[in-house]
Amino acid sequence: MTLKRKDLLTIRELEPEEIHQILDTADSMKEIGTREIKKVPALRGKTVINLFYEASTRTRTSFEIAGKWLSADVINIASTVSSMTKGESLLDTGKTLQAMRPDVVIIRHPVPGAPKLLADRLQAAIINAGDGAHEHPTQALLDLFTIRERLGRLEGLRVAIVGDISHSRVARSNIQAMRKTGIEVRVAGPATLLPRYPEQLGVQVTTDLEAAIADADVIMMLRIQRERQGPTLLPSLREYSRLFGLNVERLKKAKEGVLIMHPGPLNRGVEISPEVADGPYSLILDQVTNGLAIRMALLYLLTGGHPAER
Amino acid sequence: MTLKRKDLLTIRELEPEEIHQILDTADSMKEIGTREIKKVPALRGKTVINLFYEASTRTRTSFEIAGKWLSADVINIASTVSSMTKGESLLDTGKTLQAMRPDVVIIRHPVPGAPKLLADRLQAAIINAGDGAHEHPTQALLDLFTIRERLGRLEGLRVAIVGDISHSRVARSNIQAMRKTGIEVRVAGPATLLPRYPEQLGVQVTTDLEAAIADADVIMMLRIQRERQGPTLLPSLREYSRLFGLNVERLKKAKEGVLIMHPGPLNRGVEISPEVADGPYSLILDQVTNGLAIRMALLYLLTGGHPAER
Amino acid sequence: MTLKRKDLLTIRELEPEEIHQILDTADSMKEIGTREIKKVPALRGKTVINLFYEASTRTRTSFEIAGKWLSADVINIASTVSSMTKGESLLDTGKTLQAMRPDVVIIRHPVPGAPKLLADRLQAAIINAGDGAHEHPTQALLDLFTIRERLGRLEGLRVAIVGDISHSRVARSNIQAMRKTGIEVRVAGPATLLPRYPEQLGVQVTTDLEAAIADADVIMMLRIQRERQGPTLLPSLREYSRLFGLNVERLKKAKEGVLIMHPGPLNRGVEISPEVADGPYSLILDQVTNGLAIRMALLYLLTGGHPAER
Numbered sequence: 001m002t003l004k005r006k007d008l009l010t011i012r013e014l015e016p017e018e019i020h021q022i023l024d025t026a027d028s029m030k031e032i033g034t035r036e037i038k039k040v041p042a043l044r045g046k047t048v049i050n051l052f053y054e055a056s057t058r059t060r061t062s063f064e065i066a067g068k069w070l071s072a073d074v075i076n077i078a079s080t081v082s083s084m085t086k087g088e089s090l091l092d093t094g095k096t097l098q099a100m101r102p103d104v105v106i107i108r109h110p111v112p113g114a115p116k117l118l119a120d121r122l123q124a125a126i127i128n129a130g131d132g133a134h135e136h137p138t139q140a141l142l143d144l145f146t147i148r149e150r151l152g153r154l155e156g157l158r159v160a161i162v163g164d165i166s167h168s169r170v171a172r173s174n175i176q177a178m179r180k181t182g183i184e185v186r187v188a189g190p191a192t193l194l195p196r197y198p199e200q201l202g203v204q205v206t207t208d209l210e211a212a213i214a215d216a217d218v219i220m221m222l223r224i225q226r227e228r229q230g231p232t233l234l235p236s237l238r239e240y241s242r243l244f245g246l247n248v249e250r251l252k253k254a255k256e257g258v259l260i261m262h263p264g265p266l267n268r269g270v271e272i273s274p275e276v277a278d279g280p281y282s283l284i285l286d287q288v289t290n291g292l293a294i295r296m297a298l299l300y301l302l303t304g305g306h307p308a309e310r
Numbered sequence: 311m312t313l314k315r316k317d318l319l320t321i322r323e324l325e326p327e328e329i330h331q332i333l334d335t336a337d338s339m340k341e342i343g344t345r346e347i348k349k350v351p352a353l354r355g356k357t358v359i360n361l362f363y364e365a366s367t368r369t370r371t372s373f374e375i376a377g378k379w380l381s382a383d384v385i386n387i388a389s390t391v392s393s394m395t396k397g398e399s400l401l402d403t404g405k406t407l408q409a410m411r412p413d414v415v416i417i418r419h420p421v422p423g424a425p426k427l428l429a430d431r432l433q434a435a436i437i438n439a440g441d442g443a444h445e446h447p448t449q450a451l452l453d454l455f456t457i458r459e460r461l462g463r464l465e466g467l468r469v470a471i472v473g474d475i476s477h478s479r480v481a482r483s484n485i486q487a488m489r490k491t492g493i494e495v496r497v498a499g500p501a502t503l504l505p506r507y508p509e510q511l512g513v514q515v516t517t518d519l520e521a522a523i524a525d526a527d528v529i530m531m532l533r534i535q536r537e538r539q540g541p542t543l544l545p546s547l548r549e550y551s552r553l554f555g556l557n558v559e560r561l562k563k564a565k566e567g568v569l570i571m572h573p574g575p576l577n578r579g580v581e582i583s584p585e586v587a588d589g590p591y592s593l594i595l596d597q598v599t600n601g602l603a604i605r606m607a608l609l610y611l612l613t614g615g616h617p618a619e620r
Numbered sequence: 621m622t623l624k625r626k627d628l629l630t631i632r633e634l635e636p637e638e639i640h641q642i643l644d645t646a647d648s649m650k651e652i653g654t655r656e657i658k659k660v661p662a663l664r665g666k667t668v669i670n671l672f673y674e675a676s677t678r679t680r681t682s683f684e685i686a687g688k689w690l691s692a693d694v695i696n697i698a699s700t701v702s703s704m705t706k707g708e709s710l711l712d713t714g715k716t717l718q719a720m721r722p723d724v725v726i727i728r729h730p731v732p733g734a735p736k737l738l739a740d741r742l743q744a745a746i747i748n749a750g751d752g753a754h755e756h757p758t759q760a761l762l763d764l765f766t767i768r769e770r771l772g773r774l775e776g777l778r779v780a781i782v783g784d785i786s787h788s789r790v791a792r793s794n795i796q797a798m799r800k801t802g803i804e805v806r807v808a809g810p811a812t813l814l815p816r817y818p819e820q821l822g823v824q825v826t827t828d829l830e831a832a833i834a835d836a837d838v839i840m841m842l843r844i845q846r847e848r849q850g851p852t853l854l855p856s857l858r859e860y861s862r863l864f865g866l867n868v869e870r871l872k873k874a875k876e877g878v879l880i881m882h883p884g885p886l887n888r889g890v891e892i893s894p895e896v897a898d899g900p901y902s903l904i905l906d907q908v909t910n911g912l913a914i915r916m917a918l919l920y921l922l923t924g925g926h927p928a929e930r
Contacts, residue, residue: 046658378667575716599719
C-alpha cells in the first residue's frame with residue numbers, strides 16, 4: 001500500500017482517491033497513539049530529515065513524534081533563509097542532504113515552490129510542511145480527517161473558512177482538499193484579504209461573517225498574522241475582531257452544534273474567543289492529535305510501508 | 311512501584327517517604343550508567359518532551375540522556391518566553407503538546423508556577439526542571455542522593471548553603487528537601503540576599519561564612535548570578551568573593567574532610583576557588599552523574615514503571 | 621578491531637597504517653547506507669555527544685546520522701563561544717559532560733587545540749570535527765576514502781589543492797593525510813594565502829592555478845571564506861574567481877578526466893563554476909556520502925566495536 005507518487009507537495013495535485021487513501025491509512029495509524037507502548041517498527045532503519053527554514057514548534061514536533069513512533073531515525077535541521085548554511089543555495093543543501101541517503105525530507109520554507117525544487121531533483125520523498133503562502137497539505141489532510149472522524153463523511157458538507165484567505169497556505173490547501181472531496185466551501189474575511197478569483201477556486205466569498213457561517217457544518221477560523229497588519233491590508237486587531245472574530249454571541253447565528261476548527265496557534269480574543277476555542281464543539285485539539293495520525297500515514301505510505309509491519 | 315502523585319513540581323509537597331522512595335529508585339538506576347550497554351527497555355514507547363524556555367545545556371542534556379538510556383522517545387523544544395511560539399500562551403502550548411500524547415513533559419520556565427499551570431490541566435506527568443526563583447526539585451533530589459551516597463545517611467547531618475539564598479531555586483528546593491530528611495541547614499550570604507523569614511524555612515541564617523561552615527558536614531556553594539548584580543543587591547564580584555568565596559584558606563575553618571557541592575556552572579574564582587572545586591572533597595561531578603540517576607528514577611516512577619522492565 | 625588511540629584529534633598524529641585501517645573499516649561500513657533498513661546494532665547503548673560551538677549543518681548532521689545508523693544515542697549540543705553556557709569554561713563543560721558518561725564527544729570549536737584540551741582530561745573518545753584553522757581530520761579521511769574508492773589507490777597520485785591554503789583546516793588535514801599515504805601535493809592560491817614554510821609541509825606551492833592542475837589526478841577546490849576578505853589578504857571575489865576559480869575553460873589545461881573535489885558548502889561562481897561542480901568528474905556528492913562511512917567507522921573503532929556486531 002503505497003502512494004502512486006514519490007512526494008507530497010500540494011493538495012492540488014492529489015486525486016480524490018489518494019486523499020481518501022491517506023485518510024484511511026491515518027485511521028489505522030491513529031490507534032498507535034493510544035497504546036501503552038507507542039512504538040511500531042514500520043520505519044525502522046529509515047532516515048527522516050525535518051528541514052525547517054521557519055520556526056514551528058507544532059508542525060516540527062508533530063512530524064518528529066510521528067517518525068519516532070514509527071521507529072524512524074529523525075534528524076532536525078533548523079535554519080533560516082538569511083543565515084542559511086553559509087549562503088549555500090537550497091538546492092545545494094538538498095543535494096548534500098540527499099547524499100546522506102535520507103528516505104524522507106520534510107521541508108518548511110518561506111518561498112513557495114521550495115519543496116517542489118527539492119522533489120524534482122532528490123530521490124528522497126519530499127513532504128511539504130508549508131511553503132510560503134502556497135500550500136500546507138498535511139494541515140489540510142488532518143483537517144479533513146478530523147471532520148470525517150466527527151461527522152462520518154465529507155461529501156455534501158458545508159464549511160466556512162474565515163480570515164486572511166488570500167495569504168493563507170492553510171486556506172489554500174484546505175479549499176482544494178475540500179472541493180476535491182465534495183465539501184461546499186464559503187470563505188469570509190475583509191475584502192482586502194479575499195481571493196481575487198473565487199470562481200477559479202470553486203468557493204463562494206463574502207465579507208459578512210454571519211452570512212458565511214449561517215448554514216455551515218464546520219467553521220474554520222484562520223490565525224490572523226499580526227505581522228501582516230498595516231494600513232492597507234488589515235484593519236486594527238480590535239476592528240478585525242469586531243467584524244470577523246468568532247464568539248459565543250456570533251455563534252448563535254450558526255447552526256446548533258456547528259464544529260469549530262483552527263490550525264493554531266490561537267490568538268485568543270482576536271480571531272476566536274476563549275469560550276468558543278474551549279467550547280464543546282471545538283475540534284482544535286483533535287486537529288493536533290490527528291496531525292500525528294496523518295503524518296504517520298504519510299511517512300508510512302511514502303516509504304512504501306507494508307501493512308504487515310504495523 | 312509508582313509515586314503516589316502524577317507530577318514532580320516541588321519538594322515542598324513531597325512527603326519524606328516519597329523522597330526516600332525516589333532516592334532508593336535512583337540507587338538502583340545508577341548502575342545503568344556504568345554498563346557497557348547503557349540501555350534498558352523500561353520506557354520503550356513512552357514519549358518525553360523537554361520543553362525549555364531557558365537555555366540549559368546541563369539539565370536538558372541530563373534529562374535527554376536519562377530518557378534515552380531508558381529507551382524513551384525524547385523530543386526537545388527550546389523556546390523563549392519573548393519569542394514564544396508566535397505569541398501562544400504557555401497553557402495553549404501545553405494543551406497542544408498534550409494532544410500529541412506525551413507521557414512526560416519536563417519544563418523549565420522563568421515564571422514561578424509555570425509547571426503547576428501545566429500539571430493542573432495536562433494528563434502527562436509534568437516535571438519541574440526549574441521555574442524562576444521558585445523550585446528546582448530534581449536538583450535538590452540529586453544533591454540529597456549525592457550526600458547520602460557519600461555519607462551513608464541524611465538524618466542529623468549539618469549542611470551550610472552559601473550565596474544568594476533568597477533568589478535561588480536551588481537553595482529553596484534544597485532547604486526543604488534537607489529539612490524533610492532531618493538535615494540541619496545553615497545559610498550564609500550578604501544580608502541583602504538572605505531569606506526574610508528564616509524561621510519559616512527552619513534554617514539558621516548568618517552573614518558570616520566562617521560561622522556557617524564551622525561544623526558543617528557539607529558546604530553547598532551557590533552560583534552567583536552575575537545578571538543580578540547591582541548597586542542594591544550585590545556587592546562587586548571582587549567584594550563578594552572576598553566575603554563569601556570558598557577557598558583553601560577558608561576551608562581550614564571548616565571540619566576536616568568537609569564535602570563541597572555546587573550545582574554548576576561554576577564561576578571559578580568568584581564563589582569557589584579552583585583548588586576547592588577540583589579538590590579531593592568536591593562532589594561537584596558526582597552531582598552531575600547522580601543527576602542522571604535521579605532523572606531516570608523520576609521518569610521511571612512517573613510513567614508507572616514495573617521493576618521487571620529494568 | 622580498535623584504533624590504538626583513544627581520540628581522533630589530528631591527522632598529523634596518525635600513522636599511515638592507522639589511516640588505512642580507518643579507510644578499510646569505512647569500506648565495510650559504507651554498505652549500511654545502501655540497505656533497505658539502515659540500522660545495525662554496533663553502538664547500541666553507547667552515548668555520543670555532538671558538541672558544536674560553530675554552526676555546521678553538514679558535519680553535525682553527518683555525525684548524527686552515522687551515530688543513529690549504528691544505533692547509538694546521539695545528543696546534540698549547539699553553543700556559541702560568546703554565549704557559552706553561562707560563561708562556563710570549555711574544560712568545565714567537558715568535565716560536566718564526562719560526568720554524564722558519554723562514550724564519544726564530537727567537538728567543533730573555533731579555537732585550535734580545543735579538542736585536545738578535552739581529550740587530555742576526559743575518558744570519552746574525542747573526535748575533532750574542526751578546530752579553528754588547525755585540523756579537520758574527518759574531512760581529510762573522507763577525502764582520501766573518496767579518492768581511493770574512485771582511483772583504486774593513493775600512492776603515487778598527484779593532487780592539487782587550490783584556495784586559501786594557509787587558513788584552511790581542510791587543507792591542513794588533507795596535506796598531511798596525503799603526504800602520509802604517498803600522494804604528491806601541489807597547492808595554489810594568492811601569495812598572501814599560501815603557507816609560509818611549504819617545505820615543512822612537503823608540498824610544492826605556486827600562484828599559478830594552471831601550473832598546479834596541469835598534471836593532477838585530482839583537483840581539490842577550497843571554499844573561499846568570504847568573511848576573510850579584506851584589503852590585505854584577499855582580492856575581490858571577482859578577481860579571486862578570475863585567477864583561481866575553476867571553470868570548464870580552465871579544466872582544459874588539466875588532464876582529461878581529472879577528478880574534482882570540494883568540501884562544501886559551495887560558492888558557485890566564485891571558486892568553482894556550476895558546470896564543473898555538477899560535471900561528470902565531480903566527486904563532491906560522493907564526498908558527502910563517504911563522510912557517513914568514515915564517521916561510522918570512527919565511531920565504531922573508537923568505541924572498541926566488535927566485527928560480529930555489524
